[in-house]
Amino acid sequence: MAVEVLEPFLKGDTGRNTRGLLRLIILCTIAAAAVASRLFSVIRTWHPLGRVTGGTLYPGLMVTSGIIYHVLRLLSMPVDIRNICVLLAPGFSGLTAFASYLITSEMTTSPSAGLLAAVFMGITPGYISRSVAGSYDNEAIAIFLLVFTFFLWIKSVKNGSAMWGALTALFYGYMVSAWGGYVFITNLLPLHTFVLICMGRYSPRLYVSYSTWFSLGTLASMQVPFVGFLPIRSSDHMSALGVFGLLQLVAFVEFIRQQVPNKQFQTLLRGLIFVVFVVSMGVLVLLTVSGVIAPWSGRFYSLWDTGYAKIHIPIIASVSEHQPTAWPAFFFDLNLMIWLFPAGVYMCFQHLKDEHVFVVIYAVLASYFAGVMVRLMLTLTPVVCIAAALAISSILDTYLVADNPIPTETQSNGQATGDSVKSATNMIKDSLRSTRNPVLGIYSYISKASVVGAVTTYLLLFVLHCTWVTSNAYSSPSVVLASKLPDGSQHIIDDYREAYYWLRQNTPDKAKIMSWWDYGYQIGGMADRPTLVDNNTWNNTHIATVGKAMSSREEVSYPILRQHDVDYVLVVFGGLLGYSGDDINKFLWMVRISEGIWPDEINERNYFTARGEYRVDDEATPTMRNSLMYKMSYYNYNALFPAGQAQDRVRGSKLPAEGPQLSTLEEAFTSENWIIRIYKVKDLDNVGRDHASAVAFDKGNKKKKTAKRRGARVLRVE
Template identity: 75%
Template sequence: MALLHIEPLLTGQTGRSTRWLLRVVILCTIAAAAVASRLFSVIRFESIIHEFDPWFNFRATKHLVEHGFYSFWDWFDDRTWHPLGRVTGGTLYPGLMVTSGVIYHLLRFLTLPMDIRNICVLLAPGFSGLTALATYLLTCEVSPSPSAGLLAAAFVGIAPGYISRSVAGSYDNEAIAIFLLVFTFFLWVKAVKVGSIMWGALTALFYGYMVSAWGGYVFITNLIPLHTFVLILMGRYSSRLYISYTTWYALGMLASMQIPFVGFLPVRNSDHMSALGIFGLIQVVAFVEYIRAQIPGKQFQTLLNVSLIIFFSVSFLALVLLTMAGVIAPWTGRFYSLWDTGYAKVHIPIIASVSEHQPTAWPAFFFDLGFLVWLFPAGVYLCFRELRDEHVFVVIYSVLASYFAGVMVRLMLTLTPIVCVAAGVALSQLLDSFLLMKPTAAKGSKDKESAFIHSAFSRTCTTSLIAGYLLLFVVHCTWVTSSAYSSPSVVLASRMPDGSQLIIDDYREAYYWLRQNTPRNAKIMSWWDYGYQIGGMADRPTLVDNNTWNNTHIATVGKAMSSREEVSYPILRQHDVDYVLVVFGGLLGYSGDDINKFLWMVRIAEGVWPDEVKERDFFTMRGEYRVDNEATPTMRNSLMYKMSYHNYHRLFQGGQPVDRVRGAQLPTEGPQLTTLEEAFTSENWIIRIYKVKDLDNVGRSHNSAVAFEKGHKKKTRGARRRERILRVESSNY
């Protein structure tokens, strides 16, 4: 912290050189700290991909590296969403994979061979250092204080709100997207201040890169037009604003339309219409400003009013008519869920079922931001005091990001950078006020000496207090990163009674068993959460995965899991399912199991088959969700319940079986399966895999069916006809 405030004391040519050297050294130190703070998972476990989505990204990156870019672009993946498959190249944002592929080939060119897995694991920590640099540049455009940018860079480097999606192994789109988000905003602010086509073109270039990397680009698509619109309303239209916005929109939209997954959305989707509308508005404003110099003031005012009325009327009418005609797509369900927190639960349960799409609890803000929560409003207030064009941008960004972060936990990512910028401005202003103030006193040596002592005491107290807060912030960030955000979902860790660490590796154990003991083309059915991991680690075809593009297909899996065996078995056979995988945490106390997720499977299935699957059938008369003796018949007869608790009672040697997650005492006799047989159960019973039996159309094993056929050769014509009808109905279920 002392280094941050040496710069203003250095003067002259030597002082300027020293200031630049100090800034470079401090920024490199911050970048190193940002990278190091994200390596806990590699040190504690190993170099491994985390979570769910990153496994698909890793698999796609390997395909890109092994088969080339054009093969990747045209890749049809027939091992996912069986039997539908997936046109992968046209249904993803390729920026993450292409970035890793470029780094891989660049290292190979430099004769530094590195496994693609390690590149993917370390990509997010590496880009976190670039994010710190981008935050420094953005803050320097907002505040003239030399320490504000360095403080903001230090904050964003270790803030848990950003680390949560950028630890080593978190190979998701956000790994590079947050850097692109912040850097695009820096280029936009710079373009508005300078009014240069070059800066506007750079903004469009990095915006296009952002579009290729993450669907959150829509935030930029709407924030920049909103900033422009507010500046116009404030009477701050200028040629600088016109040049910057026109350049960004024209080049940026063309760049974004080169991504197949985006295509013509910038001109046909309601999420992008604000950018198009402001582009038209700024042309009208530019024309009006040109006319202003040509006609008298009274006539100009009349022309202005008429022009604005005509523009807004025509724009609104065109938007309504094009939307009704289907040319412009209406607002998506994900957009509505941002404004109405209960919308997704009622209309799109598959979105509401994802934990990171839930509203943010108040403690989460303090958990992810620490004491920056207090500095954030102060920084926004300081921007209000000056309210230059760049300050208007900070205020708008702060308000929107705060709202969206409150609506959805995942969007804490977009809030964290601006919190760090505002906090850096506030803390820098506080430090500058105390550390750089000059002591003042009346004439007389005693007064001057007293003022000097008082000033030194104030500086010492202020510096010590702030240093203490910063130290606590570092400790908090380190603890949160270490304990909450550095554990891969496929490798669990717990503490034994003696304090030693226990590694629970059931996921990889089960996926390895699938890879080694099942045919390469064996179809695996599980809930969609585990689809990417099964495809990445087990290398087996799956019915559904985390892409969640086909709600009906996911609902089919939900129906099979929530129905009786007589209903589930035809569904399994219709989709060529060979094995069914479930996650069960009752023995170990693992709360993230499928029984806890089961109601979401029921709700999604009910949305497609409301007459066959009903959520209320899984609740008791008192409205309780039970798995013990008081569980409803529908619950006890469901395939999910039977697979979870099959043979579980045998572990307790005649005693009362206990589900440690739900704190329930189970029946002494467990459920029996007739259409599936247990194939594998992991060491801690977290993963259970069942093989689908080869039965005939009336639910008997193959051998008994053959014996039955031999013993009843003399069948009447009517009996044979009824049997054929039964087989056809079962096969077409």
């Protein structure tokens, strides 16, 4: 019945429209699902995790949210800029899903592949990790721009159209303004072009699209202040320029080939290639040596040598997302797609048109980079989605067909349904013909059902996995910790905001806060107070100064604090709650970074026990126990416990019976669960004593004095 009713809608011209509408609805649903699955975190908190505009940032993100804000204001929709920031990433993820639909649709004729890719892109944890509501980060819009630029590029290579090329350049420019990862595009497109040329696939289409993109795109990227003249000066960008030159040569050679007889052409070609190679290499070397072209940046090296950063730039290595990826992470972030991915790439080899070459190159490069750095999993995700969608859609296209394939010239035409045995015997009979003209397709309903069922199960499991990962791993904002009470109700540990709000309300406006740089943006955004270093301070020395103040003795630290006008020092301490991301666990990085600048004063070895253990209990080294960080973390902590029972629940160790004494700082605020501890830097002593003796005096070390007086009295009596 239903089929009959639907019949006119699915066939002919109306059918085309219906399918189009259906596709649109599916896409909208996917976009909505993509947005919805990123809202787990909003349920817990509403705040974007504190990025404050800095002078050295890529402006794309802020400009985008600003434009959205003003457009909404124009339509008199008074949406708070904060809400726009929170929802920007989920909104753009909907667009990313759409972009991956477009790019996958370019790869194959199968109509379902695009939709599958969109679904995958919409819900895969690998992308959600960077685009949950509230993650107001460059990546939020950059991945959409990345995928969409690739789509435009493929479109332009396919059509050889200057318009698509110009659009590619436009979105490339947008991408440059949004994320430092634009270098990936800058190198991937030339590589694609280069490989195509090497494969002998040079065509005027390639020439038009690449030249358009390169010239317009480079100009566009130079408009971004933070990038400036890098595109023509830094080595990272040289491949694009080189391929551009090569393309001109190839075009020239092609032109000559049409004009000159074959023999002379060979000689000419050889000579030309040699001369150009020598000249361009010479120029490149000369420019690099003379310093016009900047050498490769440190982060670039760390992509090839994973140990490079740890030795030369500890500050980069200290960020957890710059660590090499652990293998389970691939499965965690991509689930079933990780094993469909090679299949999809293999299928690209089967067709191997220009756009498939692109996917293959992209797949190879991105897989490598994702293995080097956790963070770059993000660039791998789109290509994995595309490849997996190609694989799944080809399975579904083959198996999810109700009708049996109709063999062109067999007798079993009319009775094909269910009679597979007979048709099989038929086929054996005239095997010769069938090999000549094989009938491809699946006849058995059982095999159809089992394969389709299996794929459906996998897809459902994938959805389940994505939902679970998203709600559990990626949606917990780092400032709010959620835990479950014994009765199952949710308990929220909101210490960060408690302390930040206290700072905001109860300290002078200009009070300077010193903390490790991880918390800089948070303090800037939530506490609204100036900080010494923050997440954007790539001034290594300054960070090392803070590290030194934290890891030295009070007598050394105090002058540093005074010199930097510090009013309050903030430390994160997880010992009471068992919160492992605290400052004591990060402490070794502080030590290492400051050791890089002051190797004479700070020595990492001194913080380890003789047996090479990092301890905080009785056996902790004197250097450790006298460091400001140790003292601030454990000051007064003993008072919470019965005598001698103080316990650190992160390190799982019993603390020394006597807690540390502070003389140059005083405790100003400690949050409810002790996660944030804020200390006020004492002013200089009124009577000019040093702080240690002033504290000793205040505590009333009467013993000494009374002893003296008694002594004096005794003398007088005698």
